Amino acid sequence: MMRRLPPETYGRDFFLSDSLEGYREYQEGTLSSLRTIHLEMLKVHSGVSVLEVGHGRGELLLHCALSGATIAGVDYSPEAHAIARETLAEFPDADLRLADCKSLPFDSGSFDRVFSGDVIEHLCFDDAVEMLKEMYRVTKPGGFMLAHTTPNTIFTKFVYPWAKHILRRIDQDGIAGLDQQLEVMKRLHVDEYNLFTLRRACINAGLSQSMVWIDKDLMRRGTHRLIRRFAENGFARFVASLGKYPIVRFFLGNDLYLRCDK
Numbered sequence: 001m002m003r004r005l006p007p008e009t010y011g012r013d014f015f016l017s018d019s020l021e022g023y024r025e026y027q028e029g030t031l032s033s034l035r036t037i038h039l040e041m042l043k044v045h046s047g048v049s050v051l052e053v054g055h056g057r058g059e060l061l062l063h064c065a066l067s068g069a070t071i072a073g074v075d076y077s078p079e080a081h082a083i084a085r086e087t088l089a090e091f092p093d094a095d096l097r098l099a100d101c102k103s104l105p106f107d108s109g110s111f112d113r114v115f116s117g118d119v120i121e122h123l124c125f126d127d128a129v130e131m132l133k134e135m136y137r138v139t140k141p142g143g144f145m146l147a148h149t150t151p152n153t154i155f156t157k158f159v160y161p162w163a164k165h166i167l168r169r170i171d172q173d174g175i176a177g178l179d180q181q182l183e184v185m186k187r188l189h190v191d192e193y194n195l196f197t198l199r200r201a202c203i204n205a206g207l208s209q210s211m212v213w214i215d216k217d218l219m220r221r222g223t224h225r226l227i228r229r230f231a232e233n234g235f236a237r238f239v240a241s242l243g244k245y246p247i248v249r250f251f252l253g254n255d256l257y258l259r260c261d262k
Contacts, residue, residue, distance in 0.1 A: 002124040003190050010077040015057050019184050021118065024225060026059050026087075033223040034148075034255070035060050035117070037215075041146060041257075042113050044069045051111040053101050053135060054119035058084030065091045072111070074099040102130040104138050112143040120149045121189045125201065128191065132205035136260055144261040151185065151254045152214060153194045159251050170236060171229035178226055198256055210260035214253035218243040 017023055022032030031039060038060060044050060046068030052061050055073030057080070065071045065088065072095035075081055081098045088094045099105050101119065114135045120128045135145045160182075168175045185192070193201070195212060202210040218240040222231030230236040242248040 002126060004124060004127065005122060005188065005190065007077045009188065010080060012079045012083065015077075015080055015083050018225070019181075020056060022059065023057075026057055031059060031063055033221045035063075037217075037220075038115065038117055038146075038148060039063055039067075042115055044113065048113060049111045049140075050113045050115065051104075051106065051138060053104070053114065053116040053131065054080075054122075055084050055096065056080050058087035058096070060115070060117065061094065062087055062091070065094065069113075071095070072106070073097070074101065074104060076100050102127055102134060104134045106138045108137050109140045110138045112140050114139045114143070114145040116145075116147045118148060118150065120147055120201070121185075121192050123190055125191050125197075128201055129204045132201060132207060132258075136205070136207060136262065139260075139262045141262050144259055146257065146259045149193050149198065149256050151182075151192060152256060153192045153197070154251055155254055156182065156192070167230065167236070170233045174226055174229050181226065193256055195250060195256070198258055202258055202260070207258075207260045210258050212256070212258045214249045215255040215257065216243040216249050216253070217255075218249065218252055220255070 014020060022035050025032040042050065042064070044064045044067045049070045050061070050064045050072070052073040055061055055075050058073065061071045061073050061084070071091065073084060074097050075084065076099065078098060081096060084096055088096070097105055116131065116135060120131065123131060139145045164175050195214060199212045202208070202212060219227050219231050222228060243253060
């Protein structure tokens with residue numbers, strides 16, 4: 001039986017907490033390092049239309065709008081929809097819809113950029129494939145779709161269980177925080193990915209020309225709340241510098257991306 005999480009799983013307490021990445025920055029009116037990377041990757045500028053699938057609190061869409069983009073978003077959580085309306089109060093024309101990512105309520109070829117960040121892992125594999133199909137369908141010719149997911153199952157299953165004993169000597173509180181975050185992921189993530197399984201999802205969605213990769217920045221610019229102490233340690237910085245090598249990030253990287261141009 002395919003596991004599916006109902007919308008009420010994601011209540012206001014989830015979105016307005018550290019359970020969802022970037023909450024502290026959201027409180028400050030800024031973007032987390034990860035969402036800043038996503039904004040840069042989307043190459044947003046005036047006149048570009050952007051759809052975010054699974055918009056959550058809406059802070060990424062807010063910064064897209066501040067860059068001059070025309071924005072739209074969908075989320076199946078009523079609480080996310082309400083919070084995003086608050087976040088985007090200065091942009092009342094933002095097209096936010098309460099909708100399922102497997103059936104996007106937009107015409108084909110509607111958006112220059114279609115983005116989904118940290119959503120695919122909350123879906124069973126078959127539903128994830130349908131989401132990718134829909135994202136591609138609503139992308140304009142000449143535009144592109146981009147998706148991010150974390151963690152990398154190669155790291156969490158085979159590396160972290162022993163690596164955390166070393167990392168605990170650097171920052172015991174940081175490891176406790178990582179373990180706590182992994183427990184949240186275990187509860188809410190239906191199907192996590194690695195390079196092989198994410199490529200398989202793309203192929204099943206008919207996106208055989210898509211690019212799939214793991215980010216070489218293993219520490220998210222050293223500013224993530226759970227990584228800051230590690231980023232200050234010489235040994236950890238050395239290991240992170242090896243992320244430029246594909247074999248290292250295959251095992252140690254945790255930010256997976258797929259992009260498909262149309």
